[in-house]
Amino acid sequence: MLFWIIAAALVAVIALLFALALWRGREDDDMAPAASYDVQVYRDQLRDLDRDVERGVTSREEAERAKLEISRRMLEADRKAQAGSDLSMAPKAATIALVIGGAVIFGGAFWLYGRIGAEGYEDQPLAMRFQNADKLYDSRPSQEEAEKMAKARQLDQPQSDPKFAELMQRLRDAVAKNPNDPKGLELLARNEAAMGNFDAAWKAQQRLVALKGDQASADDYAQLGELMVVAAGGLITSEAEKTFASALQKDPKNGLSLYYVGLMMAQNARGDRAFRIWDGLLRNSENSDPWVPMIRQNINELAWLAGESDYTPPMPRGVGPSQADIAAAADMTPAERQQMIRGMVEQLNDRLAQEGGSADDWARLISSLRMIGEVDRADAVYGEAKGKFASRPEDLAKIDAAHKAPAGKALQDEGGAPAAPAQAAPMMPGPTAEQMKDAASMSPEDRQQMIQGMVDGLFDRLTTEGGTPAEWARVISSLATLGEVDRAKEAWGEAQQALADDPDALAQVQLAAQRAGVAE
Incomplete structure (x- = not known):
């Protein structure tokens, strides 16, 4: 008043x-x-x-x-x-x-x-907001208190099937008689959760983790933490936080734990920290990972809280053709293969137009359009991408490098190398249609030997004679895919020396090296 x-x-x-x-x-x-x-x-x-x-x-x-x-x-x-x-x-x-x-x-x-407006709401400088976030973090209820509050809010659960309830009672009795049976504890935790008894589920999972001791995996700890969160009504208590911390000690890249740690930051008024965690997780997640939809739904709001006003969520990995799609392409006619590649490019174009994407996605589209000979469309997309990433020099360098990629006359010449799928970045030459057909009819051992031979030949030629940026990028990606990380790092070092006088070409190779995990 x-x-x-x-x-x-x-x-x-x-x-x-x-x-x-x-x-x-x-x-x-x-x-x-x-x-x-x-x-x-x-x-x-x-x-x-x-x-x-x-x-x-x-x-x-x-x-x-x-x-x-x-x-x-x-x-x-x-x-x-x-x-x-x-x-x-x-x-x-x-x-x-x-x-x-x-x-x-x-x-x-x-x-x-x-x-x-907020009547009666006092001004809150940034330091005061951090203090309030710390108070909120420190005043979280315990796991027991959170579960009591969750049960008070919980609606009546539907009655389970009598036969299933009878089987569950048998399972509980069996675990009680043999408490050191890991298989029994695993089944008990899973089925208690299926019945909605999350308190009993996480306690069974906790006994399983204790039974495994040092052999317990990061996923075991992450599943325990998730059950504790669900039992607490979605609140991440300090006990659940310690469980996720144990999971991340065993595997710093454990996706489920990183998701819940980010959610904990958001629950305690630290959206800026939540954004950093979820952004990194989204970049390293597969599109099929269960936390991806939830992150994509909320990360724009967190980006605004973190001061990223023009943030565009990156696309998860695995968006693109599968290995089965690539293998099927070997049996296609040139016309069918052209149609498949064009479809991939159009899908990428539609997704960027509707949802936006990272600089890597825009670079892929630009280089793909140039590769299939649609230079005018590539130029138009390039102009739009420059406007979106004008304030980000590193991202703009990727866009510029893609715009300088060689342009093709069509999707491919008859019998020539097919254009790389829109999912690959940067666009690189691949095996010929004949090589793909031969590889499809080989045994796995022979196919592996053939691929290894092609990669070794390309590696030797590049390190002795040099080559194009696309070839350097191709050999680095191939070596990393084959598990030869040290040789991929060696190829990246050689490429840096060979292309030191051409920053644009080096940026193109660096993008492939970053995706291969051999460059910062």
């Missing part, structure tokens, strides 16, 4: 100032009648002078001098009368404008405050 009293007082003061300004304007308007009266007096004096001359009271010379002085005063009075007339008209228009403008300003201010 105090706020509204202060606001009303301020409005009244400002309105009073406006009224005083208008009142002063009206006082100035009083000059107009006085000046008009003076003009009339001076006219009467001129007529009196003429009469005095006729009666001989005043000489003609004195009358002329008096007329000059009276005329001068009459002109000055007339000027004031005209000025007063102008002033008398101006405040009327000004008054209307001020009344309308004041109503709009004050009405708009109160409307806006009613929409987004």
Whole structure:
């Protein structure tokens, strides 16, 4: 209420100032009648002078001098009368404008405050917000307290099937008789969760983790933490947090644990930290990972809280053709293969137009369009991408490198190398159609030997004779895929030396090296 009293007082003061300004304007308007009266007096004096001359009271010379002085005063009075007339008209228009403008300003201010204001909410500097977040973090309820609150809010659960309930009771009895059976504990935890008994589920999982000891995996800890979170009604307690920390000690890249740690940061008013964690997780997740939809649904809001006003969520890995798709392409005719590749490019184009994407995605689309010969479309996409990433020099370098990729005349020449799928970045030459058909008919061992031979040959040629940026990128990606990380790092080092004088080409190779995990 105090706020509204202060606001009303301020409005009244400002309105009073406006009224005083208008009142002063009206006082100035009083000059107009006085000046008009003076003009009339001076006219009467001129007529009196003429009469005095006729009666001989005043000489003609004195009358002329008096007329000059009276005329001068009459002109000055007339000027004031005209000025007063102008002033008398101006405040009327000004008054209307001020009344309308004041109503709009004050009405708009109160409307806006009613929409987004918070009455009685004190100012919160950044340091105070961090302090409040720490208090919120420290005051979290325990696992037991959180479960009690969750049960109080929980609706009545539907009755389970009597046969399933009987089987569950048998399972519980069997585990009670043999508490050190890991298989029994695993089944018990899974089925208790299926029945909605999450408290019993996480306790069974906890006994399983304790039974495994040092052999317990990061996934075992992550599943335990998830069951604890569900039992607590979605709240991540300090006990669950310690469980996820144990999982991340065993595997710092455990996706489920990273997701819940990020969620914990968001729950405790640290959306900036949650964004950093989820952004990194999204970049390293497969599209099929269960946490990906939830992250993509909320990460834009977290990005805004973290100060990333123009953030575009990256696409998870695994978006693109599968190995089965690539193998099937070997049996296609050139026309069918062209249609498949064009479809991939169009899918990527549609996704970027509707959902946006990272700089890598835009670079893939640009290089893909150039590779299939659609240079005009590539140029148009390049112009749009430059506008999106103008404030990010590193991302803009990727876009520029893709725009400088060689342009093809068509998707492929008859019998030539097919254009790389839109999922690959940067676009690199691949095996010929004949090589793909031969590889499809080989045994796995022979196919592996053939691929290894091609990669070794390319590696030897590049390290001795050099080659194009696409070839360097191809050999680095291939070696990393084959598990030869040290040789991939060696190839990246050789590429840095060979392409040191060409920053654009080096950026293209660096992108492939980063994707292969051999460059920062």
